[in-house]
Amino acid sequence: MSTATVKPDPGDIQTRLLNLAGQLPAGINQAALRSHLSDLPMDRIIQCINQLTQSGKLEVLQTANRELLWRLRDASADRRLDGLDTKEVMVYEQLRAFGNKGASAQQLQSRSAMPQREIGKCLNSLEAKKLVKTVRPVGHAKKKIFMLFELEPDASLQAGTFFSGEGFDQEFVDVLCQQCTLYLRRKAEAAATPAATTSASATLEEVQQFIGQSRVSTVALSLDDIRRVLRALTLEGVVETRPGPYAGAGSSCLYRLARSQLPASGDFGAVRVPCVSCPVAPDCRIGGEISPIGCVYLTDWAKGQF
Amino acid sequence: MAVSAVDQITSFLRVHFSPETAAVFLYISKNSKSTLQMIMQQFRLPSGKVSFFPAENLAHSSSLKILKYFEKSIPSLAFETMSTNNQVLQMVQQCLTLLLTHDLLVLSRRKDSAIEYSINWAQVRVLNRAPAFLCLTRTQLGHAAELVIEELLYSGRLGLLACLATVAKRLAEEEDETSSSAAAAPAAVDPGLRALNAFASLLELRFIQRRGSVVPPLPVADNSGCGSGGRLEDDDEFEDDDVIGSSKIYRVEKPFAPLSRAEREAALRHIRESLGPAVKLSDESLEPPAKRPRVAAETTSVADARRPEEAAQEFSANAQQLRFRWRDSILTRAAASVLGAQASRVLAAMLDIVDERVRLGHAQSAESEVLAHADIVAQLAASAAGDARSGLDQHLSSLAEDGFIERQSGAAGGQFRILFRRAIFSLTRQSVAAVIRQRLGDKAVRVFNALSEEPNLTQAELESHVLIGGRDCKELLYRLLVDGFVHCAELSRAADFMNPRPNTAYYLFHVNLEQTTRKLLLNMHTYQDRLLTRRLAEVATNRRLLDKRQRVKELLKNLDAQISAADSAGNSDASAELSEQRAQAAQLLTPPEREQLETLKRSRTALRAGELLLEENIFLYELFLEFASQHN
Numbered sequence: 001m002s003t004a005t006v007k008p009d010p011g012d013i014q015t016r017l018l019n020l021a022g023q024l025p026a027g028i029n030q031a032a033l034r035s036h037l038s039d040l041p042m043d044r045i046i047q048c049i050n051q052l053t054q055s056g057k058l059e060v061l062q063t064a065n066r067e068l069l070w071r072l073r074d075a076s077a078d079r080r081l082d083g084l085d086t087k088e089v090m091v092y093e094q095l096r097a098f099g100n101k102g103a104s105a106q107q108l109q110s111r112s113a114m115p116q117r118e119i120g121k122c123l124n125s126l127e128a129k130k131l132v133k134t135v136r137p138v139g140h141a142k143k144k145i146f147m148l149f150e151l152e153p154d155a156s157l158q159a160g161t162f163f164s165g166e167g168f169d170q171e172f173v174d175v176l177c178q179q180c181t182l183y184l185r186r187k188a189e190a191a192a193t194p195a196a197t198t199s200a201s202a203t204l205e206e207v208q209q210f211i212g213q214s215r216v217s218t219v220a221l222s223l224d225d226i227r228r229v230l231r232a233l234t235l236e237g238v239v240e241t242r243p244g245p246y247a248g249a250g251s252s253c254l255y256r257l258a259r260s261q262l263p264a265s266g267d268f269g270a271v272r273v274p275c276v277s278c279p280v281a282p283d284c285r286i287g288g289e290i291s292p293i294g295c296v297y298l299t300d301w302a303k304g305q306f
Numbered sequence: 307m308a309v310s311a312v313d314q315i316t317s318f319l320r321v322h323f324s325p326e327t328a329a330v331f332l333y334i335s336k337n338s339k340s341t342l343q344m345i346m347q348q349f350r351l352p353s354g355k356v357s358f359f360p361a362e363n364l365a366h367s368s369s370l371k372i373l374k375y376f377e378k379s380i381p382s383l384a385f386e387t388m389s390t391n392n393q394v395l396q397m398v399q400q401c402l403t404l405l406l407t408h409d410l411l412v413l414s415r416r417k418d419s420a421i422e423y424s425i426n427w428a429q430v431r432v433l434n435r436a437p438a439f440l441c442l443t444r445t446q447l448g449h450a451a452e453l454v455i456e457e458l459l460y461s462g463r464l465g466l467l468a469c470l471a472t473v474a475k476r477l478a479e480e481e482d483e484t485s486s487s488a489a490a491a492p493a494a495v496d497p498g499l500r501a502l503n504a505f506a507s508l509l510e511l512r513f514i515q516r517r518g519s520v521v522p523p524l525p526v527a528d529n530s531g532c533g534s535g536g537r538l539e540d541d542d543e544f545e546d547d548d549v550i551g552s553s554k555i556y557r558v559e560k561p562f563a564p565l566s567r568a569e570r571e572a573a574l575r576h577i578r579e580s581l582g583p584a585v586k587l588s589d590e591s592l593e594p595p596a597k598r599p600r601v602a603a604e605t606t607s608v609a610d611a612r613r614p615e616e617a618a619q620e621f622s623a624n625a626q627q628l629r630f631r632w633r634d635s636i637l638t639r640a641a642a643s644v645l646g647a648q649a650s651r652v653l654a655a656m657l658d659i660v661d662e663r664v665r666l667g668h669a670q671s672a673e674s675e676v677l678a679h680a681d682i683v684a685q686l687a688a689s690a691a692g693d694a695r696s697g698l699d700q701h702l703s704s705l706a707e708d709g710f711i712e713r714q715s716g717a718a719g720g721q722f723r724i725l726f727r728r729a730i731f732s733l734t735r736q737s738v739a740a741v742i743r744q745r746l747g748d749k750a751v752r753v754f755n756a757l758s759e760e761p762n763l764t765q766a767e768l769e770s771h772v773l774i775g776g777r778d779c780k781e782l783l784y785r786l787l788v789d790g791f792v793h794c795a796e797l798s799r800a801a802d803f804m805n806p807r808p809n810t811a812y813y814l815f816h817v818n819l820e821q822t823t824r825k826l827l828l829n830m831h832t833y834q835d836r837l838l839t840r841r842l843a844e845v846a847t848n849r850r851l852l853d854k855r856q857r858v859k860e861l862l863k864n865l866d867a868q869i870s871a872a873d874s875a876g877n878s879d880a881s882a883e884l885s886e887q888r889a890q891a892a893q894l895l896t897p898p899e900r901e902q903l904e905t906l907k908r909s910r911t912a913l914r915a916g917e918l919l920l921e922e923n924i925f926l927y928e929l930f931l932e933f934a935s936q937h938n
Contacts, residue, residue: 168775232773235752237739242707259644270923273916275833277744284836292836293843302912
């Protein structure tokens with residue numbers, strides 16, 4: 001009696017693979033295949049795995065050690081990935097792992113060990129299918145970061161409220177500063193004693209509300225944006241902060257116009273002397289070409305002073 | 307010490323005293339710890355003649371520097387004199403006595419018992435600051451007090467009678483000028499009494515103090531054996547005696563003892579005698595002016611049972627008290643500009659309490675003693691700021707919030723301490739920020755303040771803090787770096803620390819306020835020098851016109867005297883003729899000349915005001931550096 005080699009039925013192999021994937025929810029690696037399906041030839045196993053992957057029952061993952069894993073695909077998994085080839089799915093899954101921080105092409109290459117050209121083709125294909133999008137991070141206009149289409153980029157990548165297409169929008173920030181100063185000045189003038197009372201101060205929420213009503217910004221400004229603007233004005237000496245006992249939930253201090261900005265005050269001395277801000281002061285010498293004796297700045301200052 | 311400060315004092319000594327004194331001062335300023343022998347050897351020429359301030363020594367210091375402070379022309383100073391050693395010795399001794407009277411010398415003794423003379427640079431600074439001190443005194447205590455301080459500052463030490471006579475005379479002359487130019491009512495208080503009251507107030511507030519006299523050297527017998535050729539003998543024939551030993555300066559136990567009744571009577575009598583019957587003086591009101599309540603009683607009056615020597619005591623300006631008062635004035639003005647007049651008065655009352663508790667020689671401290679709430683209320687009640695008591699707690703809270711004072715405890719209304727160091731630090735930072743704002747704009751102030759609060763930031767971190775675009779922020783940062791307001795530290799990223807490259811290093815920016823203040827202090831001195839130069843140059847340019855105005859003024863004064871004499875004699879014809887002459891004399895100055903004089907006056911006033919403003923900033927920066935060095 002002759003013993004003929006019985007070729008295993010592909011359906012059986014697929015069933016066994018699916019059962020094994022169900023037993024190992026983390027995924028099946030090659031070591032698990034050898035140990036659980038040692039009776040089966042490897043080439044048949046690989047063939048069945050490809051069939052199952054293409055049919056969408058298994059998905060391919062790659063670990064940090066570049067080891068392939070096959071995992072049962074969730075029934076509710078994204079059907080958009082149907083029709084993608086293995087490499088595209090692999091790239092997509094890697095981008096999913098990076099989350100909203102995204103990854104550059106170089107990072108994908110180092111994780112997947114795929115050639116750069118292959119990765120480029122996969123990314124272009126995924127972009128065309130609107131599964132992946134490109135983000136340019138702040139400060140690196142030439143760099144491309146890829147992430148899943150539905151994700152919001154992380155704050156570290158985002159330009160932020162104060163950035164426009166051409167970079168930092170200084171004009172917009174200056175307008176915001178002017179509006180904040182205007183609001184605080186009105187509060188100070190309306191108060192009985194601008195220097196000392198709470199009525200001359202404003203909370204962060206009040207300033208945000210005023211900015212929103214003034215419609216100087218087409219986008220909604222968050223409390224953090226307003227806080228940054230007021231912080232810049234505090235550094236400039238236009239605004240000062242005080243601890244607020246009746247402050248709102250979003251802030252812990254009150255903002256008011258700095259007392260040096262009030263009309264009754266004066267500056268401190270020497271800045272009124274023209275030499276302090278003279279553009280040619282370093283070149284001024286007694287007896288030199290630029291000298292205090294013939295200085296027109298001093299002449300004009302003396303005429304206008306008294 | 308800036309060269310200009312020495313030149314100013316040299317010029318002052320030469321104009322007000324003698325060229326020899328100026329020469330001795332200049333020599334000692336350049337050669338610290340000079341002995342008498344060294345000073346005398348300096349001025350010995352090979353020909354055997356002695357020349358004080360020979361012409362060749364003038365070459366290194368421009369005539370402009372010598373002219374600048376007192377606006378007077380100085381004649382050529384080289385002269386031949388002194389035929390004998392002892393005449394030279396006597397001259398030098400007198401110069402040293404005069405310098406010591408002005409507290410311009412510091413004495414020390416060498417191992418071989420010879421006296422060494424060095425310059426007291428602190429007193430040089432005081433004399434340079436005299437205009438600012440006079441302005442302060444006038445603001446706080448009035449014109450009469452200003453004249454008293456002026457006399458004492460520029461004379462070094464003066465007796466009571468001499469000082470009051472001079473001040474009363476000046477007040478009387480000013481009243482005459484005022485009454486002759488406009489039909490003003492005569493002053494309610496006569497000049498003698500005004501001078502006396504001002505003097506008593508100054509003594510009570512410790513702006514002036516009693517000092518022991520400096521005994522001048524005894525005349526040395528002329529040693530005619532040297533010959534008539536004027537050739538000086540060798541060194542070993544000099545009598546190198548110590549001129550002024552400490553035992554020859556009387557010491558005063560109570561330098562701030564108020565004027566006694568006997569002193570006041572003697573002063574008024576002397577003023578009456580010196581001014582003559584033309585000036586009406588009142589005999590009454592010999593009682594001292596109303597005194598302020600003092601927290602620490604130090605008003606033990608020196609009774610007439612003093613020793614006769616003390617009756618001849620001299621008085622001098624108390625520079626330390628002037629500095630303290632100036633500091634207090636700066637703080638109260640800062641409080642007024644930020645918190646209002648009422649809060650400023652509360653702070654002024656607290657400073658008055660501190661002042662009354664400070665003793666002579668008290669060092670500049672970072673914080674005051676603890677002041678009780680009740681003491682502050684009492685001080686406000688006694689002063690003219692009684693209305694500041696309402697809302698006192700509010701004002702104290704505001705002062706504490708802004709860093710002027712600190713609440714120590716809440717018991718019995720609270721105890722408070724004035725924070726001098728913190729207040730001066732804050733004012734200095736604001737002053738530096740004001741300079742930056744003037745030079746580089748508001749955004750540069752943002753960068754400066756951001757780095758002051760959070761040091762060691764990179765450029766990228768700074769941009770997000772201050773909300774300034776990358777290019778603008780970089781430009782501002784570098785301009786601040788070049789001007790010395792901001793400093794940079796390099797931190798290499800590479801292992802090769804020896805050769806850091808720009809792309810392998812972090813650059814961290816920070817503010818070093820002490821270093822910045824030192825640089826600004828130097829700049830302020832330079833600017834002050836430029837204003838002074840400009841002012842003197844304008845006077846020199848218009849010298850002819852100023853002389854003409856002075857001559858016209860004197861002519862008009864003479865004619866006025868003649869007119870009033872003619873009127874009192876009843877000679878109407880002569881009076882009419884003189885009046886006509888007066889009218890013609892008044893036309894000697896043409897309208898364009900008057901306009902030019904007016905422009906010159908405005909310009910000089912502006913420049914002087916600018917010098918005072920700079921001096922105030924210099925004083926603030928010096929206070930800051932003093933506190934900073936104490937902290938270190």
